[in-house]
Amino acid sequence: MFRHTHTIADRWEDAARMAVAALGDLPDPDVLAFVYASDRFAPELGSLIAWLRAHTGIQYWVGTVGIGLCGSNWESYEQGALSLLVTDIPEARFELVPNLSTRVAPFLDASAAWRSEADAHFGVVHGDPTNPNTPELIEALGEGLDPGFLVGGISSSETTLPQVSGRIVSGGISGVLLSSEVGVTTGLSQGCTLIGQRHEVTAGERNIVLELDGRPALDVFEEEIGEVLARDLRRVGGFIFVALPVPGSDTGDYLIRNLVGVDPENRLLAIGDYAEPGTMLQFARRDGQSAREDLLRMARDTRERAGGTIRGALYFSCLGRGRNLFGEESAELKLIGEVLGETPLAGFYANGEISHNRLYGYTGVLTLFH
Numbered sequence: 001m002f003r004h005t006h007t008i009a010d011r012w013e014d015a016a017r018m019a020v021a022a023l024g025d026l027p028d029p030d031v032l033a034f035v036y037a038s039d040r041f042a043p044e045l046g047s048l049i050a051w052l053r054a055h056t057g058i059q060y061w062v063g064t065v066g067i068g069l070c071g072s073n074w075e076s077y078e079q080g081a082l083s084l085l086v087t088d089i090p091e092a093r094f095e096l097v098p099n100l101s102t103r104v105a106p107f108l109d110a111s112a113a114w115r116s117e118a119d120a121h122f123g124v125v126h127g128d129p130t131n132p133n134t135p136e137l138i139e140a141l142g143e144g145l146d147p148g149f150l151v152g153g154i155s156s157s158e159t160t161l162p163q164v165s166g167r168i169v170s171g172g173i174s175g176v177l178l179s180s181e182v183g184v185t186t187g188l189s190q191g192c193t194l195i196g197q198r199h200e201v202t203a204g205e206r207n208i209v210l211e212l213d214g215r216p217a218l219d220v221f222e223e224e225i226g227e228v229l230a231r232d233l234r235r236v237g238g239f240i241f242v243a244l245p246v247p248g249s250d251t252g253d254y255l256i257r258n259l260v261g262v263d264p265e266n267r268l269l270a271i272g273d274y275a276e277p278g279t280m281l282q283f284a285r286r287d288g289q290s291a292r293e294d295l296l297r298m299a300r301d302t303r304e305r306a307g308g309t310i311r312g313a314l315y316f317s318c319l320g321r322g323r324n325l326f327g328e329e330s331a332e333l334k335l336i337g338e339v340l341g342e343t344p345l346a347g348f349y350a351n352g353e354i355s356h357n358r359l360y361g362y363t364g365v366l367t368l369f370h
Contacts, residue, residue: 142357
């Protein structure tokens with residue numbers, strides 16, 4: 001079975017020592033392990049990983065840093081912390097993804113023989129938010145797995161942004177691919193509620209929406225959000241978002257993007273993505289009750305699809321969720337715990353979440369190992 005620990009300490013040495021003690025004797029060190037460290041430990045992550053290797057015998061660590069960390073039934077913020085998940089996945093059933101900062105083709109070529117033999121199409125990856133190519137790299141790696149399904153998150157930190165893929169890397173995407181013999185089931189919780197109807201951008205430039213359905217964009221927006229909010233547009237920040245439907249999705253998935261600004265004089269909108277003519281968009285509302293209901297629905301559905309015994313889990317959630325959306329006292333992770341119980345779980349609060357080869361925002365991505 002998988003093992004998990006989530007420890008808090010001011011010094012990384014103390015957090016690591018407590019973590020190793022909590023893990024206990026490990027029957028086989030030649031397995032895959034995930035490590036998520038609070039950004040307070042980011043500058044010393046190399047020393048931390050070396051210490052974990054020396055004291056557990058596990059050589060294959062994969063992970064990154066986060067401003068907040070996820071564990072079984074609880075979250076941690078603004079503290080020195082570690083969240084570890086030690087699996088029982090042997091070396092033959094995974095392949096580390098090294099740092100890919102510009103191209104994925106060399107790695108796909110180098111791993112082709114193993115991927116073919118292992119029938120590998122699933123991976124857990126972490127990305128650098130400062131690399132403008134990160135979304136394209138994620139998509140290219142997923143497509144290269146033919147078909148591929150990637151989950152993960154973008155590193156979040158107020159200091160440095162290291163990742164772990166066997167060693168310390170940075171600047172691109174990295175992680176691990178899993179053999180088809182490793183049972184995994186994933187789910188995505190959006191945390192927002194769609195409002196109104198879909199609209200077509202009929203005039204737009206870069207991230208500026210000039211017209212929707214042939215009308216001034218702000219006119220359409222004000223109709224959709226209602227008279228109360230339209231009277232004071234300052235209130236829409238952090239409450240109303242833009243939803244971009246995922247082309248070809250059979251589950252109604254959409255990408256949430258920020259509403260960057262409004263221009264009442266010129267009747268236009270600025271959004272956190274490109275708004276070329278022909279783009280379809282809808283508006284969405286974010287509120288805690290809808291997010292709680294959707295998270296429970298997703299966790300139950302994922303658990304049901306997985307069936308049988310759940311050995312462990314990974315959870316990647318947005319920095320805008322957690323205590324900001326669900327409330328204090330680790331409410332988000334306790335909701336997952338209502339469904340999964342004491343299942344070993346690790347993860348972090350990310351700058352963006354990865355699901356099915358796309359970069360999302362304001363979502364929670366759950367992966368179950370069975």
